[in-house]
Amino acid sequence: MILRQPSSLLLCCLLVGVFVTFSNASQGDRLDEFKECVNVCKRENCAPGKTTEIPFLHMLLLWDCPAECDYTCQHIITNQRVANSQHIVQFHGKWPFYRLLGMQEPVSVLFSIFNFIAHQRGLHKLKAYIPPEYSMRKYYLIFSYCGMASWAFSIIFHTRDFALTEQLDYFAAGGSVLYGLYYAAVRIFRLDKLGSRKESVLRAWTSLCIILYCLHVGYLKTYKWNYSYNIAANVVLGVIQNMMWSVFSFNKYRASGMVWAMWPGFVVAWIMLAMGLEILDFPPFWGYFDAHSLWHLGTVGPTMLWYNFLVKDAQDDIAGQRFKA
Known part of the structure; x- marks a missing residue:
């Protein structure tokens, strides 16, 4: 399954990127009235000898005078457009959100925290209900750590959008997608089982995934920061693992008749339903709740369900192994 969690969750969040244009420039940036507002603000408040007091929390999050002018002018222009019955536009690829404690997108931060907690609770569940001797346990634990790391970088990115925080967010999400494919193959094809042939296949598969990730990051960092390529790469990996888990889930349900075997499909x-929020992007309600933040909220429940599936599948696998013994 997908993005920052079950590989499927990871996929769909990135699949949305196919429908969304990423850009550092937006319609709002090109408005003459916005440019003039920013220039006037900087001239009156940020010129040498000018003293502009910036709240302490804002300074901690690296808001400086030009950034404060940019933020203030976004809302001045937005209020003017609303008063004139004009549509709200984006600035720097984002809607004009209201800050909270210096955070640029406080609701996305909050819902990213929810997802982080879902993975953290999932980690505890894996440790509590899957015995240490089960061969897939270590792969599932790493999945939890990848999920927590990915959502931690999402929290940082939505708190303050810089080139560095954006790249860390993308690399963490991409790593989670690739790891989702990695452990899906290990579980489905039972590469975790001991045996000289499978051990060789596992080593080759592990090496291939590490090399692919290094090449991916190296291309984006040293050659070109290409949004289209980044999205395409993650979507391809996500689609593959989605298909793998779907076939695995169907076959397991057909063999066992257990409803939980169909949870991956659920x-x-x-x-897919939650993804419609991203496709139907809209300005934030009350300056805080936009489609992207609600998308983050929509991934919390599936994450918890996915961990339940991993535990059930592990317990069923263990019981089957004991029965055969």
């Missing part, structure tokens, strides 16, 4: 359906 997760995918849930995410």
